[in-house]
Amino acid sequence: MRHLQRLLGAAVACGALAAAGAGAGPAHAMDNELWISAPYETVLPGADGGGSAPERTLDVAVGRDVADGTVPAGQLTVDVSEIAGFARVSWPANCAPESETSAVCAFPEMPAGTDSVPAATFKLRALPGADAGSSGQVRYSATAGDLTSHTGETRVGVGNGPDLGLSEAPHQRDLRPGTRTSVRTTLSNSGNRTAERTLLWLGASYGLRFAERHANCEYREHSTGTRALCVLDEAVAPGQRFALDTELGVGRKALYERFDHSVQPYSDEALAEARGEWTWTRGTGAELDLRPAAGARASAAEPDIDPQDNYGTVILEARNTADLKLTGSRVRGAAGDT
Numbered sequence: 001m002r003h004l005q006r007l008l009g010a011a012v013a014c015g016a017l018a019a020a021g022a023g024a025g026p027a028h029a030m031d032n033e034l035w036i037s038a039p040y041e042t043v044l045p046g047a048d049g050g051g052s053a054p055e056r057t058l059d060v061a062v063g064r065d066v067a068d069g070t071v072p073a074g075q076l077t078v079d080v081s082e083i084a085g086f087a088r089v090s091w092p093a094n095c096a097p098e099s100e101t102s103a104v105c106a107f108p109e110m111p112a113g114t115d116s117v118p119a120a121t122f123k124l125r126a127l128p129g130a131d132a133g134s135s136g137q138v139r140y141s142a143t144a145g146d147l148t149s150h151t152g153e154t155r156v157g158v159g160n161g162p163d164l165g166l167s168e169a170p171h172q173r174d175l176r177p178g179t180r181t182s183v184r185t186t187l188s189n190s191g192n193r194t195a196e197r198t199l200l201w202l203g204a205s206y207g208l209r210f211a212e213r214h215a216n217c218e219y220r221e222h223s224t225g226t227r228a229l230c231v232l233d234e235a236v237a238p239g240q241r242f243a244l245d246t247e248l249g250v251g252r253k254a255l256y257e258r259f260d261h262s263v264q265p266y267s268d269e270a271l272a273e274a275r276g277e278w279t280w281t282r283g284t285g286a287e288l289d290l291r292p293a294a295g296a297r298a299s300a301a302e303p304d305i306d307p308q309d310n311y312g313t314v315i316l317e318a319r320n321t322a323d324l325k326l327t328g329s330r331v332r333g334a335a336g337d338t
Helices: 002-009 268-275
Strands: 035-039 041-045 055-063 074-079 087-090 095-099 102-107 116-126 135-144 152-159 164-166 172-175 180-189 198-205 208-210 217-222 225-232 241-250 256-265 311-318
Touching: 035 135, 035 152, 041 055, 041 116, 055 074, 055 135, 074 116, 102 116, 164 256, 180 256, 180 311, 198 208, 198 241, 198 268, 208 225, 225 268, 241 256, 241 311
Parallel strands: 041 152, 172 311
Antiparallel strands: 035 055, 055 116, 074 102, 074 135, 087 116, 095 102, 135 152, 164 180, 180 241, 198 225, 198 256, 208 241, 217 225, 256 311
């Protein structure tokens, strides 16, 4: 799945950080001692049917590799000149604009034992009439005392389409083999177009099983677990949120397990690509449906404009034991024997 490959390839943009030296005062290193940690990229939805464009939030932190010593309070410089032609920026209270396209944001000191601090959280919104396909870089640099950073970057683009996402589901521990559990997440659309149908991909590791095999899902067994492909018929409009529950059985051999899931707008091509050359078996149970989530407010061929939040992994640990034993053996052989 191309979307899944993109998701797994999503990264954090950051500058280089050299090893910091020990000492009671500020941390010192050979070269550039600070990192910039920021999203690698984000896509701003264009205007929806009502003419308004949804906001995106960029969270930026400053960090270091070695947590010895204290790094004094510093400044993060943000340059948005490359996106000024198609996006509007809302600066937080700790950022002082220096011009129409740049601001300096104060961040707190890093005490000994801490390796990063939040530096700025600002909002972006596409300007009215912004062309889909517009793109540019937001650039960051940081200083703290005599410490500096390499430049960090976030690529910002504009796109039209649905933007499906999954909320982060909590990890689970101390599960009892032979019982059931549920992975609960929220499916939302923060884009500016409706996803008429959704393609849901599920993966349960070897020690887990799907408690029910739904009629709108196809299943495939393989050496490390079970995969499922489900087609959800409920339309997900911009701003809507739906609850998505997956019931799982915890097997007798469960120990350190994982559950993976991802979503994307449905298309025949996406389903065919996900199926690949494998054989899938359709379930016979009740259909898996989306339920409106608390706080929800009221075209399939359009791709997801920002798939970075379409994928999630949940770790499930079972209360189980193992009794491993290793036995050896004696062998004889002459030189050249196998």
